[in-house]
Amino acid sequence: MHVIELINSSPTTAFSFEILPPLKGNNIRKVYALIDKLLEFDPKYINITAHHSEYLFRNLPDGSFRKVHVRKRPGSVAIASAIQNKYGLTAVPHIICRGFSKEETEYALIDLNFLGVHDLLLLRGDDKGLDAEALKSEDYHRYASDLQKQVNDFNIGISVDGTSFEANETPFAYGMACYPEKHEEAPNMESDLRIALRKVRDGAQYLVTQMFFDNAKYYDFVDRCRQIGINVPIIPGVKPIVFKDQLNVLPRVFRSEIPEALAAELRSCSTEEDVRRVGVEWGINQCRDLIAHGVPSLHFYTFMASDSVYKIAREIY
Numbered sequence: 001m002h003v004i005e006l007i008n009s010s011p012t013t014a015f016s017f018e019i020l021p022p023l024k025g026n027n028i029r030k031v032y033a034l035i036d037k038l039l040e041f042d043p044k045y046i047n048i049t050a051h052h053s054e055y056l057f058r059n060l061p062d063g064s065f066r067k068v069h070v071r072k073r074p075g076s077v078a079i080a081s082a083i084q085n086k087y088g089l090t091a092v093p094h095i096i097c098r099g100f101s102k103e104e105t106e107y108a109l110i111d112l113n114f115l116g117v118h119d120l121l122l123l124r125g126d127d128k129g130l131d132a133e134a135l136k137s138e139d140y141h142r143y144a145s146d147l148q149k150q151v152n153d154f155n156i157g158i159s160v161d162g163t164s165f166e167a168n169e170t171p172f173a174y175g176m177a178c179y180p181e182k183h184e185e186a187p188n189m190e191s192d193l194r195i196a197l198r199k200v201r202d203g204a205q206y207l208v209t210q211m212f213f214d215n216a217k218y219y220d221f222v223d224r225c226r227q228i229g230i231n232v233p234i235i236p237g238v239k240p241i242v243f244k245d246q247l248n249v250l251p252r253v254f255r256s257e258i259p260e261a262l263a264a265e266l267r268s269c270s271t272e273e274d275v276r277r278v279g280v281e282w283g284i285n286q287c288r289d290l291i292a293h294g295v296p297s298l299h300f301y302t303f304m305a306s307d308s309v310y311k312i313a314r315e316i317y
Helices: 003-009 029-041 076-087 102-115 132-136 144-155 189-201 215-227 246-254 260-267 272-292 306-316
Strands: 014-019 045-048 054-059 065-070 090-096 119-123 173-178 207-211 234-238 297-301
Touching: 003 014, 003 090, 003 173, 014 029, 029 076, 029 306, 045 076, 076 090, 076 102, 090 102, 090 144, 102 144, 119 144, 144 173, 144 189, 173 189, 189 207, 189 215, 207 215, 207 246, 207 297, 215 234, 215 272, 234 272, 246 260, 260 272, 272 297, 272 306, 297 306
Parallel strands: 014 045, 014 297, 045 090, 090 119, 119 173, 173 207, 207 234, 234 297
Antiparallel strands: 054 065
16 A cells, blocks of 8 residues: 555554664664664654765875765665565555666666565755766656656656656556755745645645654644645654764754753753654653544654654553
């Protein structure tokens, strides 16, 4: 079943979890161990993040530098297939623009179709470590909406070079991102809402939010979406705070405002263990409130927070 069907058919708030592929050189056992732990909460699907290669400069023996192309984590395609085949869960690999050419994206779609993975999350991705020339190249998409068009064309049998092929028997279904506190590059919330509406009109079956810590901002965002005709599920993204420096890092990097009640508790913490306890307590209360408001699903970001996510899910499941 596609993600949208899994969400719509769930009699209660559905759970999903986002995981990272293992670092290059590691095996998949750690990923399996995390999923084994989370199966207790009947996840409807598992998201797998994508990571582009980074350009680094390495010192050479003669004192000069050489630019090298490094990918720290393997692609999400193989991990998604492994998870779906091992657990029978719907796997949702992230497909991103930044750092992946249009041709590379097409081959990823071809491979995913052969592997029977037909759900995607389409994202722009970040610029960290990318070669500046690649960002300007016509070989790469600039926005997630451009990537969306490529997937839509692929679904009807149009290749990236404009030639036709026999369309897949099972088209790709996908969700996309949205931002309750506005995307950092959007000039205003109204502009950001119009972009979200266009994503839905062009085929996004659901939207997943950036992490947030103030539910009132999510509820207001959903109301504004409904007012302009966005009627697909808007899934709240939840990530517990686990380090004290996230008090400043998360607002700067993700533009996620931390309510003063939470900020005050975090400032009073003397150890990282105290921080994790506060983060779990806030996450439990946040999720209970979201469930009480009838959200269709909760999407948990597990990166560096899998233990805290487990504790939250155990209390609210």
